[in-house]
Amino acid sequence: MVESNSHSTTASDERNAMQTLLSYIESQRYENLPQSVIVAAKTFILDSIGVGISGSRHENLPLVKAAVNNWGAGKQAQVWATGEWLPASSAATINGYQIHNQEWDCVHEEAVVHPMATILSALMAYGQQHNVSGQKLILGVVVAVDVATLIGASATSGLKFFRPSVCGCLGATAGICAMLGITGSKLANALGIAYSQISGTMQSHLEGSPMLAMQIAFNAKNAIQAADLARQGFSGPKDILEGPFGYFTLFEDGFDLTQFYQKLGYQYQIEQISHKPFPTGRAGHGVVDALQVLQTDYEFTPDQIEQVTVEVTPLIYRLVARPIKEGMDVSYAKLCIGYIGATALLKGSVDVDDFAKTCLHDPNRLRLGAKFQTQVNDIIDPNALAPISVTVQLSDGQTFSHSLPAILGHPHRPLSKAAQLQKFRAACHSAHIPMKDDEIDKLINRIDELPAINNINDLVQMMMPSSRSGSGD
Structure with missing residues (x-):
């Protein structure tokens, strides 16, 4: 250095x-x-x-x-x-x-x-x-x-x-x-x-x-x-x-x-570049990734969990190790490993709807999120976002662990084309004015044809519902 x-x-x-x-x-x-x-x-x-x-x-x-x-x-x-x-x-x-x-x-x-x-x-x-x-x-x-x-x-x-x-x-x-x-x-x-x-x-x-x-x-x-x-x-x-x-x-x-x-x-x-499969800080993605693997492999339920221990790089600890708490706003929750992890355990994933106010005040998420403990691993690089490991301890004493050298979405573990399009469709459906399926399909095709477009205004007009594309409303 x-x-x-x-x-x-x-x-x-x-x-x-x-x-x-x-x-x-x-x-x-x-x-x-x-x-x-x-x-x-x-x-x-x-x-x-x-x-x-x-x-x-x-x-x-x-x-x-x-x-x-x-x-x-x-x-x-x-x-x-x-x-x-x-x-x-x-x-x-x-x-x-x-x-x-x-x-x-x-x-x-x-x-x-x-x-x-x-x-x-x-x-x-x-x-x-x-x-x-x-x-x-x-x-x-x-x-x-x-x-x-x-x-x-x-x-x-x-x-x-x-x-x-x-x-x-x-x-x-x-x-x-x-x-x-x-x-x-x-x-x-x-x-x-x-x-x-x-x-x-x-x-x-x-x-x-x-x-x-x-x-x-x-x-x-x-x-x-x-x-x-x-x-x-x-x-x-x-x-x-x-x-x-x-x-x-x-x-x-x-x-x-x-x-x-x-x-x-x-x-x-x-x-x-890495895709972000989930709408949270990238530093929280490894927790979701690992918990999805563990739940699939061992089929435990959230109410069986005694504690979740997450070992992360110094950067991840710095970015998202903040404690879960009542009264969080959206920006805090997206960078809170306890909230992100609890949501993944309760729902199987994390999406944009999980940051509605009703979700942020959900007592089940708050209770489960409080069971997360975050520790720093032995990585020295201050900019590293991997590896991480997650250990789930059940109330009956069983313990399950999973380690990730690369997080889902990284070039070493890329999203499939189908997953990329699934994310894109979900994003367009979640807009302030949700896009229709045929509008989304046309936009996907137009971006794929981007090298042949003479004026990107033609693309921009397709990035909003047709009723609003030129209205200036």
Whole structure:
């Protein structure tokens, strides 16, 4: 591990990280993307659109929309699921919030970055404004994910700032530039301007505050505003990664750029993303995964349980080991291992309806959740989200355990195509205005045809019930 203002020596040290990053962004072309990368991009565009449509159901969304409506009017891009026309930056704000507000969006585990929330909300809003093609959108997403995750994965210290939003903003800005062919000084300026705006800390996560998803939203907006300023010729700082006050000095306590140099342009990170099968923090997924296996194998019932012991990495402990308690709100419960685990035991899984107020006050969940104990395992990596193990002790003394080196949804244990589509359909059905089956089928097919779409506005019109697609209501 190399701390703060230094990194491992490689042949690439003749050029700094920022020069390497700029060259990579400028060199990428859709025609050169491997087919597997294009498939992965479509897969996670589908996934992110689904959870973003579902996010229109969130109870805080009217508050967000009311605030955003004070920021100005315009018809540049649309809000997913409901169809309102807004300035691109405002649409990206709302759509970014919708993608992340239920903790159901995909994650790059090594980087601890939810890349698509900030990235896709920004790229689709800006792309809708500028009538970009499906191929350009795919290129932008692939580049953006590489930038966001390889910067994030270079950190060797634990999270202080909210890496999904701060790295997501840099990635989204890079993706917009790749999508629109912005190069040279304007590209460098765009990234510098984005860096000057990036924001988000772990305090919202610690408190279970709904501001967590708004940090994603703000940074989607910031990426668009950075691109707009740079395109007009405004200048930003240049040495934003390794400079004395660059990202790695200010936002992380330690970093190592070895993997950054080895993977950028050589291993596309869109293929390294994990699906989230359940609408909770990824740190809680292993508990659901393991309990499903144990209940299937041993057929015990929740009322037989004396105690559940969960051994987790330091990061998981930090993120979701909070105690279950009466009066929890949704944001707290989604990051509470006792509530997540109790729900899985009582229902066999966890879905969006499990965070209704009636469920949060359910005495059976509260009682069962109090039987969970969380311990730290011997993993040293402060950013590791696996392995975990779960041990269930029954009141008659029987004990059952299950260990997971990788959690369901990880590239080493990927969701099947059928499971991906099942999640997408469930997400679209759960929207504020539920989509019909035929509308969902058409949207699935349209995303699969994305490389052939000349203008992504054609796709956006299908992301809401037909009665709302162009209404502006």
